Amino acid sequence: MAQIRAENVEKHFGHVQALGRLHLEVETNEFVSVLGPSGCGKTTLLRIVAGLVPPDGGTVYVDGEPVTGPRPNTTLVFQHFRLLPWRTAEDNVAYGLRLRGMAKRQAREEVRPYIEMVGLEGFEKSYPYQLSGGMQQRVGLARALAIDPEILLMDEPFGALDAQTREVMQEELLRIWNATHKTVVFVTHSIDEALVLSDKVVVMAARPGRIIETIEVPFPRPRPTNLRADPVFAQLRTRMWELLRTTEPEETGVAGG
Amino acid sequence: MDRAEDPRLVWGLRIGFALVVLAVWQVTAVRLGENFFAAPGAIVSSAVALLRSGELMHYFVPTLEVLAWGFLLGLAVGIPIGLAIGRWRRLYWVSEGPINLFYTTPLAAVIPIILVILGFGTTTKVFVVFAFVVFSVLINSAAGVRNVDGDLLELARSYGSSEPMLWREILIPSALPFVLVGIRIGIGRALIGAVVAEFYAGISGVGYLIIYYSNRFDVASALVPVGMLIALGVGSTAGLKRLQEWLTPWASEARV
Amino acid sequence: MVGVATDERSATGGRRAVRLPSRVEERLWWASGLVLVVVVWQVYAMLSTSSLIVGPWEVVEATGDLIASGELWEYAQSSALSFAIGMLIGSVSGLVIGLLVGRFRLVEITLDPYISALYATPLVAIIPVLIVLLGFGPLSKIVIVSIFVFFPVAINTAAGVKEVPRDLLELADSFCSREMLTWRDVVVPSALPFIVTGLRLSVGRGLIGVVVAEFETAVTGLGYLILSKSRRFLMAESLVPVVVLMIAGFVLYSLLKRVEDGMLERRRGL
Missing domain, CATH: 1.10.12 (Lyase 2-enoyl-coa Hydratase; Chain  A, domain 2)
Known part of the structure; x- marks a missing residue:
């Protein structure tokens, strides 16, 4: 049975239908990207799965249970990192454990492997303002991993990074995913990113937000770094590009996630 | 504009300016009557005399006591209430009108009335200082909580934070820079409250000393306690800035 | 996002x-x-059993009496006049100094520590001294109000000038704008909201200045009215000028706040 199952999920904001009767299934340990233009409701979908926003209609099931609020086995990674400015990198990583009642010292011990996993050694005592964007998101990622969730929901986590850092972070994420095998829902508007990372790409269109196509990504894992040179990659890329283009984004001025 | 200036130039200009002002002041005062127009030299000799006789300290200590008590009371009441008001919006709505009303009232105008009602003792002065301090601390504490980044609140929610942990990890650190600003403004207001209260209440404190010498047309002596208050104001503001840098490094560094 | x-x-x-x-x-x-x-x-x-504790209704009644007798009007006029002139002198001089401090680095280096220091001090302390020097007439009150108003206006104006976007200044330079024109087209307009903030913050200080000066001179004005009525234990009547000051402060403050918000809004719209 699918670990995440969204059935007939609907969401309205005023008169705008953000999501219309949407179905989605994500298997355990599957890496699924949700790809779509700005304002297609992909972030809203993620927030509903996370239990942060209730749907107006339909239900999301995680492990067979309907989602009614944030769940301890699900964590979010945010586009703009959302680190606590007043906590050092290691204390930010320890945030989730501290909330679960762990003492500060013990939490710092516990998060050490995660700090190493994301490559933050030497920066434990730095404050977020002393770190680059890429390093900040490493903290965000380690924070999410540190509570050892089954499901990682990632909302354009590399969207705020420059192109080069972004590719480095994609490789890091692939490596980490190979080591931990979480179930991942990864929201992005980058075709390349979706193809490089996922087992499955869900392509969405806007007004109302809906899934127009689900594409299996055939590349075996672990994936080579020169995946982009693969002719199949180029084919899939073109196909997704066509899909996104035919669903022509909404009129200008409406920004979105 | 951001390049570091030669410190010799900086201090040369500053000290030079001060010397020019003092020189003009001295010359004018001597021409017009040294005692009445209090030349800098006359102020210095008055200061020495007041310090030697112990008079200055005798009047200064009660002022400090009044300030300390009123100020601490103001913090003890203003910070928790302000934080609570910032967190619960109904509380904020219901208190916003009265608080702004009291905050915009020129409190100094009420001092004679308070003195008549509460008497001319130390308690009254402490109350006046308290009243001057409490609103700025309260308003800024509330603003600090209300200004918390909504994204961080959502982060806490997504991690299933309890209310106490929300305060500890997010609300209080986020409000801290605002609370410190409130405290800094509060110190300034506390000094005003203490001095004006001492103008009219009893025969203690630097405020009284200023009135005493003014009424005797001894301007030089009257300006000595004024100078002391200036030092106190500048000192406490500078100290608070240090405290701010030490307590909230993320807030000051981030602005660089 | x-x-x-x-x-x-x-x-x-x-x-x-x-x-x-x-x-x-x-x-x-x-x-x-x-x-x-x-x-x-x-x-x-x-x-309350104490005759010193009066309620809002008694204050309303006392207001009626003081208006009818013409007392309130007479004293309020005297305060308002000193306040207005002091405000004018203080804000114009604060504006000039603030513009210079904000625009010229050498002026800033020289004056900034003194202005900040005096802004941080309880200036009310010099009121009795100033009155000894300047006498018991309106001159003292005007000077006191101007001093009180000067600092917030100067500091905020300087801050505003320093906040002028550098690319706008470069733009002006690239058009070979003369210094005076740069001031007119770029510096003053973009510092304007800050200047209004300074004015808004100085309203309260100016009122305190007037009132405390009138406590000291004890000749006329709302401050004197408060003092004389409270000394005769006429608590309701002594609260009337307080209410008047409160309303005056509130109205001026909100008016300037509105002007300021309007300016900022228009800027954001650009």
Whole structure:
């Protein structure tokens, strides 16, 4: 049975239908990207799965249970990192454990492997303002991993990074995913990113937000770094590009996630 | 504009300016009557005399006591209430009108009335200082909580934070820079409250000393306690800035 | 990201729509807060046995009396005149110094520590001294108000000038704009909201200056009215000028706040 199952999920904001009767299934340990233009409701979908926003209609099931609020086995990674400015990198990583009642010292011990996993050694005592964007998101990622969730929901986590850092972070994420095998829902508007990372790409269109196509990504894992040179990659890329283009984004001025 | 200036130039200009002002002041005062127009030299000799006789300290200590008590009371009441008001919006709505009303009232105008009602003792002065301090601390504490980044609140929610942990990890650190600003403004207001209260209440404190010498047309002596208050104001503001840098490094560094 | 923010806002809005519209609810709570203060005050005054504790109703009655006798008008006029002239002198000089400090680095280096230091000090302390020097007439009051007003205006003006976007200054330079024109087209307009902030903050200080000066000179003005009535234990009458000052301060403050918000709004619209 699918670990995440969204059935007939609907969401309205005023008169705008953000999501219309949407179905989605994500298997355990599957890496699924949700790809779509700005304002297609992909972030809203993620927030509903996370239990942060209730749907107006339909239900999301995680492990067979309907989602009614944030769940301890699900964590979010945010586009703009959302680190606590007043906590050092290691204390930010320890945030989730501290909330679960762990003492500060013990939490710092516990998060050490995660700090190493994301490559933050030497920066434990730095404050977020002393770190680059890429390093900040490493903290965000380690924070999410540190509570050892089954499901990682990632909302354009590399969207705020420059192109080069972004590719480095994609490789890091692939490596980490190979080591931990979480179930991942990864929201992005980058075709390349979706193809490089996922087992499955869900392509969405806007007004109302809906899934127009689900594409299996055939590349075996672990994936080579020169995946982009693969002719199949180029084919899939073109196909997704066509899909996104035919669903022509909404009129200008409406920004979105 | 951001390049570091030669410190010799900086201090040369500053000290030079001060010397020019003092020189003009001295010359004018001597021409017009040294005692009445209090030349800098006359102020210095008055200061020495007041310090030697112990008079200055005798009047200064009660002022400090009044300030300390009123100020601490103001913090003890203003910070928790302000934080609570910032967190619960109904509380904020219901208190916003009265608080702004009291905050915009020129409190100094009420001092004679308070003195008549509460008497001319130390308690009254402490109350006046308290009243001057409490609103700025309260308003800024509330603003600090209300200004918390909504994204961080959502982060806490997504991690299933309890209310106490929300305060500890997010609300209080986020409000801290605002609370410190409130405290800094509060110190300034506390000094005003203490001095004006001492103008009219009893025969203690630097405020009284200023009135005493003014009424005797001894301007030089009257300006000595004024100078002391200036030092106190500048000192406490500078100290608070240090405290701010030490307590909230993320807030000051981030602005660089 | 913008989309996320919008989503969030409408998400909470959606949930709230079931209840009372939140603007209406806010207004109701707000008004009940003010009513509560008046009611508590009145009840406390009625329960209190001390003749020194007066309620809002007695203050209203006393206001009527003081208006009828012409006393209030006479004293208020005297205060208002000194306040207005002091405000004018103080803000113009604060503006000039603030512009110079903000625009010229050498002026800033020289003056900034002194201005900040004096801004941080309780200037009320010099009032008795100034009165000894300048006498018991309106001159003292005007000078005191100008000094009180000078600092917030100067400091905020300087801050505003320093906030002028550098690319705008470069733009002006690239058009070989003369210094005077740069001031007119770029510096003053973009510093304007800050200048208004300075004025807004100086209203309260100016009022304190006038009142304390009038306590000291004890000749005329609302401050003197407070002092003389309270010394004769006419508590209700002594509170009337306080209310007048409160209203004056509040009205001026909100007016300037509105001007300021309007300016900032227009800027954001650009």
